[in-house]
Amino acid sequence: MANANCPECEGVIELADGSFVAGEIIDCPDCGVELEITSVQPLTLELAPEEEEDWGE
Amino acid sequence: MTIKVAILGASGYAGGEVLRLLLDHPEVEVSQVTSERNAGRYVYSLHPNLRKRTNLQFVPSAALEPCDVLFSALPHGEAMERIERLSELAPKLIDLSADFRLHSSDDYVKWYDRPHANPSWLERFVYGLPEINREAIRGADFVSGVGCNATVTNLALWPLFRADLADRSHGVIVEVKAGSSEGGAQATPSSHHPDRSHAVRSFAPVGHRHTAEVLQALGAAQDPLAVHMSVTSIELVRGVLATAHVFVKPELLEQGFALKDLWKAYRGAYGEEPFIRLVREQKGVYRFPEPKILAGSNYADVGFDYDPATGRVVAIAALDNLMKGAAGTAVQCMNLMCGFEETTGLTFSGLHPA
Amino acid sequence: MTIKVAILGASGYAGGEVLRLLLDHPEVEVSQVTSERNAGRYVYSLHPNLRKRTNLQFVPSAALEPCDVLFSALPHGEAMERIERLSELAPKLIDLSADFRLHSSDDYVKWYDRPHANPSWLERFVYGLPEINREAIRGADFVSGVGCNATVTNLALWPLFRADLADRSHGVIVEVKAGSSEGGAQATPSSHHPDRSHAVRSFAPVGHRHTAEVLQALGAAQDPLAVHMSVTSIELVRGVLATAHVFVKPELLEQGFALKDLWKAYRGAYGEEPFIRLVREQKGVYRFPEPKILAGSNYADVGFDYDPATGRVVAIAALDNLMKGAAGTAVQCMNLMCGFEETTGLTFSGLHPA
Known part of the structure; x- marks a missing residue:
């Protein structure tokens, strides 16, 4: 298991070895923010660029 | 071996919700449920969601027999008057009313505009919110409900x-x-x-x-x-x-x-x-x-x-x-007090869409 | 020994409801849930009531592996196109869509304004309403859902x-x-x-x-x-x-x-x-x-x-x-088809007040 902390909420993210590749986008299980896998060994994550959905209430 | 549990004042929403949960609780047998006004009537006449789930009928509180756990869901002010008698009916008591939530009788007078009927009992009750009071509840015999x-x-x-x-x-x-x-x-x-x-x-x-x-x-x-x-x-x-x-x-x-x-x-x-x-x-x-x-x-x-x-x-x-703000938390406390797994009977996940 | 169950098209309300029920079903392990649009995302991102209940993530339908029971909750018209392939994935299939509810392909054309893609399969499906079709469902491998x-x-x-x-x-x-x-x-x-x-x-x-x-x-x-x-x-x-x-x-x-x-x-x-x-x-x-x-x-x-x-x-x-009119009845049919007690995982009594 590879793990790293979510840059947004510091939640622990665990990924089974070999189940992910660099550049892949995953969701943080705690805060749901989209993260980009910037390296595999060691596992590093960055906030994926994504546009903020406008609710327009 | 299931435990016998009775509900005092089960005609209201909180008491009815405790009943709904206990009917689906693997460790519990609901022995009696009381309501003065509705004595003799089937519980589902007031709780239609419980049709076909139980043929229990309301009994007057005078008919209450000793049991393992007693939930009290009477209107505010009733339990504190009758606590001596109630405490003889079961070794463990959970009162959903506001009567025993506050530790200090001065606070009680201040917020509820009347003196407490049995102030000595206040310190014998533990405030029943597991998330901030779990260990005290685990070892307690008398636990209060929580305000929603x-x-x-x-x-x-x-x-x-x-x-x-x-x-x-x-x-x-x-x-x-x-x-x-x-x-x-x-x-x-x-x-x-x-x-x-x-x-x-x-x-x-x-x-x-x-x-x-x-x-x-x-x-x-x-x-x-x-x-x-x-x-x-x-x-x-x-x-x-x-x-x-x-x-x-x-x-x-x-x-x-x-x-x-x-x-x-x-x-x-x-x-x-x-x-x-x-x-x-x-x-x-x-x-x-x-x-x-x-x-x-x-x-x-x-x-x-x-x-x-x-x-x-x-x-x-x-x-x-009615759940985390009352009956659900009360049953969660019962699980802790009786040594059952804390989530027993409380795994319904809510609905979406609702 | 639990059975492996997958849900094809689990991002909608009916598929989400089947998932909610199966997560609390003692005989079942949910192996996969599919959604093309949401592949890779946690199921609770679409079904917030399932937060903390599962860490399952949607997979694309192409990734579906063989299992014991396959629920299909795809939009109308999809299952009938793909039934040959789907029937190879699991010995028992329950399709919640309208594709296999009607016995006659003429009726299908009349009510759904298009020819049925696989009319020969219509007679292999049993209409999945246990209250009027229990014995047929008990012995069936292919069961349709019901319209609410x-x-x-x-x-x-x-x-x-x-x-x-x-x-x-x-x-x-x-x-x-x-x-x-x-x-x-x-x-x-x-x-x-x-x-x-x-x-x-x-x-x-x-x-x-x-x-x-x-x-x-x-x-x-x-x-x-x-x-x-x-x-x-x-x-x-x-x-x-x-x-x-x-x-x-x-x-x-x-x-x-x-x-x-x-x-x-x-x-x-x-x-x-x-x-x-x-x-x-x-x-x-x-x-x-x-x-x-x-x-x-x-x-x-x-x-x-x-x-x-x-x-x-x-x-x-x-x-x-969504329950007796769709997912609940579908799980009831699964219980019958797999020889489980018919009410397993379906005992929630509804709420009052609600």
Whole structure:
């Protein structure tokens, strides 16, 4: 298991070895923010660029 | 070997909800349920959702026989009058009313405008909110219920005070939005459908009694905290949402307090809690806690937001006032008191859409 | 030894409801759930009530692996195109869509305005309403789901036709009042809150497709029956109520047909049914079936009234369109198909108040 902390909420993210590749986008299980896998060994994550959905209430 | 459990005052919403949960609880046999007015009638005549689930009939409280656990869901003021007699009926007692929630009889007089009938019993009761009082409840024989508006407020704020992040001198302002089932099963002019529908009604701008339990949970003798609660009735039957406004300690602001610190405080307080879910998401419709998807479940959803420009933390919590705010928490306490797995009989996840 | 179950198309309301039920089903392990659009995302991002209950993530349908039971909850028209491939994935398949509900491909073309993609499969599917088809379902490998408006109508009327009390020449007029979740998870102009709220909207005065299933269940080849359905959208999310109007056979009227004959017919049809409750009471607020206390439960409440002056029977039924009208009935069929106790994982009683 590879793990790293979510840059947004510091939640622990665990990924089974070999189940992910660099550049892949995953969701943080705690805060749901989209993260980009910037390296595999060691596992590093960055906030994926994504546009903020406008609710327009 | 199941335990025998009786419910005193089971004609109301809270008592009916305890009954619904216990009927599906693998360790429990519901021995008796009482209602003076409805003695002899089938319970499902008042609780139609329980049709075909039980043929239990209400009995008068005088007919109550000894049992292993007694839930009391009588109107406020009844249990404290009858506590001596009730305590002889069962070794473990859980009272959902407000009679034994406050530790100090002075507080009771102040908030409930009458002297407590049995003040010596106050210290024998443990406040029944497992998330902040689990070990005391585990070993207790007498446990009080919790107020729904107090609980949603306490669960929203607890991590901030546990981690000592809040500027106590600033006090707390909390706005509670509440559903109609908080008013109970008794019809009143204000619950008349044409007047209650689509209400956005300032029910209690000040002086709501549940404030006492928030002061008790978050207050500290040596460092008083001002809690300012306002309750607004909204278009909802089950469910309550609290939006609490707190300010971060100045010294922490200087050290660069940020959202991550809130995650740390909330995860630290609730990471292992079976019934608390942290909800703060970037996408989707339900990004912050919301009551309607919690109806019938024992979950409390807790979230937060932060305004770095002013240091204001907005702590948000939602729950079902009849479940996590009353009956669900009471059954959770029973599980702890009897050594059952804490989530037994409380795994319904709520509905979506609802 | 639990069985492996997958859900194809689990991002919608019906698929999400099957997932909610299976997560709490003691005999089942949910192996995979698919959604093309949401592949890789946690299921609770679309089903927030399932937060903290599962860390399952959606996978694309191409990644589906063989399993013991496959639920398909794809949009109408998909399963019939892909049935050959799907049937290789699991020995037992339950399709919640409308693709395999009708036995005759002519009926399918008539009601769904397009030819059936795989008509030979129609006779291999059993119509999945246990209350009128239990033995066939028990032995089946391929079972269809049920339409919610059809089911509430069928369950209201079935005892009358089973006991041959109705004057078939008169036909049946049925008015269905339906909640917004029948429209599914996709937002449309008509589901826009400011327009959908407080609607009392004549959604389908004539030609509702579910009529086909009522004709199939109650019709008889040699003695055709006219079923006239109208659907009105009302202020509700989950839930549907059917009010059906039928006239007693003239000869029975002459023999002094009375209310107790209706009790006899309904008890005869439903006395042993675990999920049907007969509701016709003199007192209380809920004297006839009503959907709101059924939300989340697999119950259908069925009742009736009778006007001796005209011989008109009013048959009334209520259910949760996502549960007894879809996912609950589908899981009930799985229990029958796999030899589990029929009520397993389906004991939630619904909430009151709600």
